[in-house]
Amino acid sequence: MKLIGAGLPRTATTSQMLAFETLGLGPCYHMRDLMANLDQVALWERALAGDAPWDELFAGYQSTTDWPSAYHWRELIEVYPDAKVLLSVRDGYAWERSMRDTIWPMYHADTLLHHMSRARYHVDPQWRGWVDLMVRMTWTHDAPFAGAYADSGSMIDAMERWNDEVIATVPSGRLLVWRPEDGWEPLCEFLEVPVPDEPFPHVNDTQAFRELIVGGSLRAVQAWFDAETATEPVRG
Numbered sequence: 001m002k003l004i005g006a007g008l009p010r011t012a013t014t015s016q017m018l019a020f021e022t023l024g025l026g027p028c029y030h031m032r033d034l035m036a037n038l039d040q041v042a043l044w045e046r047a048l049a050g051d052a053p054w055d056e057l058f059a060g061y062q063s064t065t066d067w068p069s070a071y072h073w074r075e076l077i078e079v080y081p082d083a084k085v086l087l088s089v090r091d092g093y094a095w096e097r098s099m100r101d102t103i104w105p106m107y108h109a110d111t112l113l114h115h116m117s118r119a120r121y122h123v124d125p126q127w128r129g130w131v132d133l134m135v136r137m138t139w140t141h142d143a144p145f146a147g148a149y150a151d152s153g154s155m156i157d158a159m160e161r162w163n164d165e166v167i168a169t170v171p172s173g174r175l176l177v178w179r180p181e182d183g184w185e186p187l188c189e190f191l192e193v194p195v196p197d198e199p200f201p202h203v204n205d206t207q208a209f210r211e212l213i214v215g216g217s218l219r220a221v222q223a224w225f226d227a228e229t230a231t232e233p234v235r236g
Contacts, residue, residue: 001058001080003191005065006073006166007088008144008159010098012180013066016088018201019184023193025063034068035212038126041133044068047075048136054079071137071144077170084190085170087177089163092156099155102209107139108149113210116217123224127216 003025005016013030020028027033034040043053047068052075058064065086069076077085090098105111120127139145145158167177176190183200 001062001064001076001083003063004069004073004076004080004083004085005063005088006070006085006170007065007178008070008095008162009067009103010095011088011090012202013070013088014205015180015201015203016065016086018203019187020063020065022196022198022201023188023191025191027061028063028065029058029061029069030064031066031068034130038130041126041129044133045129047072048133052079068133068137073166074169077174083174085166085175086187086190087163087166087170087175089177089179092159093152095159096152096155098206101206103138104149104155106213107135113213116214120217120220124220127220 003020005013005020007013007016009031014032017028017030017032020026034044040057043057046053047057054076057069064070064076065088073085077083106113106117108114117127117131121131122128137143139149144162145155147154149155163177167175176186178186180202184195188195
């Protein structure tokens with residue numbers, strides 16, 4: 001492991017993933033990897049319980065970004081003492097709006113995202129495990145946004161507490177505080193690699209996120225319905 005992303009979701013983590021892999025720090029473990037293999041939820045549950053299955057989760061990976069790995073940045077900087085740390089940050093109001101366009105309504109709003117996700121929750125045990133894990137890591141008990149999702153100010157305050165803790169904890173020589181608009185130059189200087197001869201991959205994945213939740217839920221519910229209504233073939 002060479003680079004640990006400690007930034008919150010909705011801080012250009014998909015762009016970071018693509019950038020890290022372009023710079024030779026791939027593959028990068030991102031939420032896409034967990035979503036593509038929900039069997040890994042059990043490993044992340046073990047991580048949340050303190051069992052630390054990092055060798056199993058990160059075998060073959062050179063970098064991480066986004067949830068759920070960023071949640072564990074404190075442990076990861078100890079497990080991988082030679083890895084550098086990138087804290088991605090955004091303007092608080094822009095970040096909060098992005099959260100409310102994507103992640104927040106899936107859990108807390110009377111929206112299609114929420115209702116489709118809940119429908120899948122009831123028919124897909126793997127999805128249920130993923131949702132329960134995300135709730136525990138994000139919204140409840142000692143999670144970063146426990147009790148801090150009702151209004152814009154509390155969300156932004158929680159974001160700032162997160163960033164401040166990373167900055168106060170990670171030794172300055174290991175840490176880069178990076179904004180998406182910074183692009184390649186500070187990242188490449190930090191990693192001591194050449195600047196690529198291509199534009200930085202600024203990716204807006206809001207629509208892709210919505211399609212993932214709604215489309216995945218539709219397919220899961222359809223599969224459940226087909227199984228529930230299937231009949232045995234008539235034998236002659």
